Amino acid sequence: MLNEKVQDVLNSQINKEFYSAYLYLAMSAYFDEIGLHGFSDWTKIQAKEEVDHGMILLDYIIERDGEVKLSQIDSPERNFSNPLQVFEKILEHEKYVTESINCVAHMSDDECDLATRHFINWYVAEQVEEEANARDVIDRLKMFGAEKTSLYHLDKELGDREYVYHSYKE
Ligand code: OFO
DSSP states (O other), X not given: OOOHHHHHHHHHHHHHHHHHHHHXXXXXXXXXXXXXXXXXXXXXXXXXXXXXXXXXXXXXXXXXXXXXXXXXXXXXXXXXXXXXXXXXXXXXXXXXXXXXXXXXXXXXXXXXXXXXXXXXXXXXXXXHHHHHHHHHHHHHHHHHTTOHHHHHXXXXXXXXOXXXXXXXXX
């Protein structure tokens, strides 16, 4: 049986992961609107990964004989003005998610729940990757974002991203 405090932070994390999926979908729609279909594909794949993150948490709660409590998902913002600004928002959002994952880790420690501590380590590593991915695109956009040819090539490159299902059990 899951400790109740740990269960609460895990359920709250499910909501954040599904909100992340919504946010990336809003960004994907924006990129399609401005004709950057590779950027759109990249953010759409990210949305799928966020759904996976939420589902893995959900399955874990069930596996631990806990109670899944799904709460309302907020509407994502839609005030996007250019690719650099969107990726800066992505980085900011992922930093917020990292903080939230860290809180799950701390709560697991405080409640001596070693299984959840072990489980959440996968998310800790995943967040390092997510922040680094956003930072990488930001750096490149800052370097040449104003040049149309470079933006075209970056759009193609981001469009090559393939969806891969990752699991903490791998
Ligand atoms: Fe699920 O990591 Fe991004 O938000």
